[in-house]
Amino acid sequence: MKNKLSYLISVACFLSYTSTFTSCVNGVDDEYLEQKITEGTGSEEEGEELPDLNGEYSMQGDFDLEMFCNGDELEGQKIVMAVDENNETATITFSALETDLESVIGLIPGANLIQGMGLKYTGSCIIPGEKELTFTNVPLYKNGSSYIFKGSLIEPTYTMKFEGKMADEKMSMEVNYELTNQTLAGTWKTKADLYQPNDKMTPLWYDWDTNLQIRFGIIDLPELGLPNTSIDIYTPNGISELLMLAGAMANLNVQQEITDLLQSITVLPNGSIFATYAWDNDKSNPDRWSSNMNRNIIRYYYDKENENRIYVEINGQFLLNTIKGLVQPSPSTRGAAEDLKALGTKLIEFLKPALENGIPCEYTLDGKKLSINIDGEFLLGALKLLAEIGNNEAALGFLMPLIQSEPSIAAYAPNIEIFLKRLPDLLTYKTEKGNGKFEGECKYVKIGLHLEK
Structure with a gap:
């Protein structure tokens, strides 16, 4: 100790200096688009019920989230998916969960002194210094019972790539990013x-x-x-x-x-x-x-x-x-x-x-x-x-x-x-x-x- x-x-x-950023790019490379066109349309077979992929993926949300950032697990994040009616494209929003320090205040003697004073805050999303990132029109590719997607973003201060898979009410996400300034x-x-x-x-x-x-x-x-x-x-x-x-x-x-x-x-x-x-x-x-x-x-x-x-x-x-x-x-x-x-x-x-x-x-x-x-x-x-x-x-x-x-x-x-x-x-x-x-x-x-x- x-x-x-x-x-x-x-x-x-x-x-960190507050910065809210929204990006509206699909960020999908040509190889992925080719795979989507040649291997599947993203539509379910006739008569098969479409799974509901909409909602919040996080440790507190509608669905579970397992996120790895540059090879290490990153907790405290959430992803909100807004998927079209055919489960073919999605709007994906990255943000952070609210950190509630009051949730552990009850363990401290005299906790009643500071409970209710506002010990809650929201940090950065997957990218340090960014509160929120939104990607629109991201293609979803159906692979068996899973849906996969990927995207990328190039900004003046950083570059970012992500790949995700949704299956059994859980999302697995891998994100890699790098700062421009080294x-x-x-x-x-x-x-x-x-x-x-x-x-x-x-x-x-x-x-x-x-x-x-x-x-x-x-x-x-x-x-x-x-x-x-x-x-x-x-x-x-x-x-x-x-x-x-x-x-x-x-x-x-x-x-x-x-x-x-x-x-x-x-x-x-x-x-x-x-x-x-x-x-x-x-x-x-x-x-x-x-x-x-x-x-x-x-x-x-x-x-x-x-x-x-x-x-x-x-x-x-x-x-x-x-x-x-x-x-x-x-x-x-x-x-x-x-x-x-x-x-x-x-x-x-x-x-x-x-x-x-x-x-x-x-x-x-x-x-x-x-x-x-x-x-x-x-x-x-x-x-x-x-x-x-x-x-x-x-x-x-x-x-x-x-x-x-x-x-x-x-x-x-x-x-x-x-x-x-x-x-x-x-x-x-x-x-x-x-x-x-x-x-x-x-x-x-x-x-x-x-x-x-």
Whole structure:
């Protein structure tokens, strides 16, 4: 669980812009048309009843859907078929299912606090960044008791081909697509020599718009094994230890830990992202690296107006399954003050666009060196909300029991609480009042990774 959570946090650093597109092309090649003409008309034999192929094909729809995208299964999608009366042609619409995070809220203690606040969203269809794709007049070819079809599409930003088969109230679909822009395609690695002190190519980097001097990278571990994260703020009046607790400490370099955990991140030509990460803590094990991550969990697409910006999407069904795996069923509930409900509403309003359209990220390339980070204004907005949570007793009363109930992170609970309470200090931009009192707000917070081919 610890590796899983650490990995998710690392990938979150890679952690879409709404775009609805409708295409009206049949996308059928000559060979397929020839096959249709020579092998069948698509009509049923006289007297045979035509099957009803109309409806929604999905895990929640009228018929089942099994979809593979670039060789890997892709969940959370739906296809709507509108077929003519002779089952000869169809209008096919690709879109995504609505992701309902409220469906797993009931597993979390105090769930009544945020139920009904709108934790539902719809992500991209089969193509990252596209909400909907519609193909009209697609020929259907009858083969025994099955109906098959195929199509293709060429757009300025991507190309796409699909093949489907309908039989026994189920659709099997294979889709292959590729982004036109291949700037980021390839395998990007973390290396042992990238985390040297003051090296600009350390795996973890930050650019924090503040006059306070912030040092990241050390986790202080008490001898008894209780984790204690240390982030120091250097101010004009000296050092303020944000998360230092009493006890004998041993230092652990976060940069080294990232390198030990994350070997590489591969960006595929189709916009999928997967990581090679450590599944075994034994560093002497040469087979400790795993690369079997599903290629459709994390996908990205380029901003059409800014060539140095991408949007990273997390598969909604994967997110649901992950939440279910992290929380334990509990019948307990807790009342909440109105200010907590208002804070929850603000949090949801902030997160929904990122869940629907992708997390905005920026990147720069220097030869074979890549620097990538979450958009500075977006991350700043997230930290401001965390600061509100950290200074709202009702919010902490809801959040901390969740953290304490998860064995893999329970030991960090005191540190997390201190960090949340002191987060407003980190968002201070400059000193104006003296006597250690600060004013002003930073304009951005960038945290990301340095990688190299």
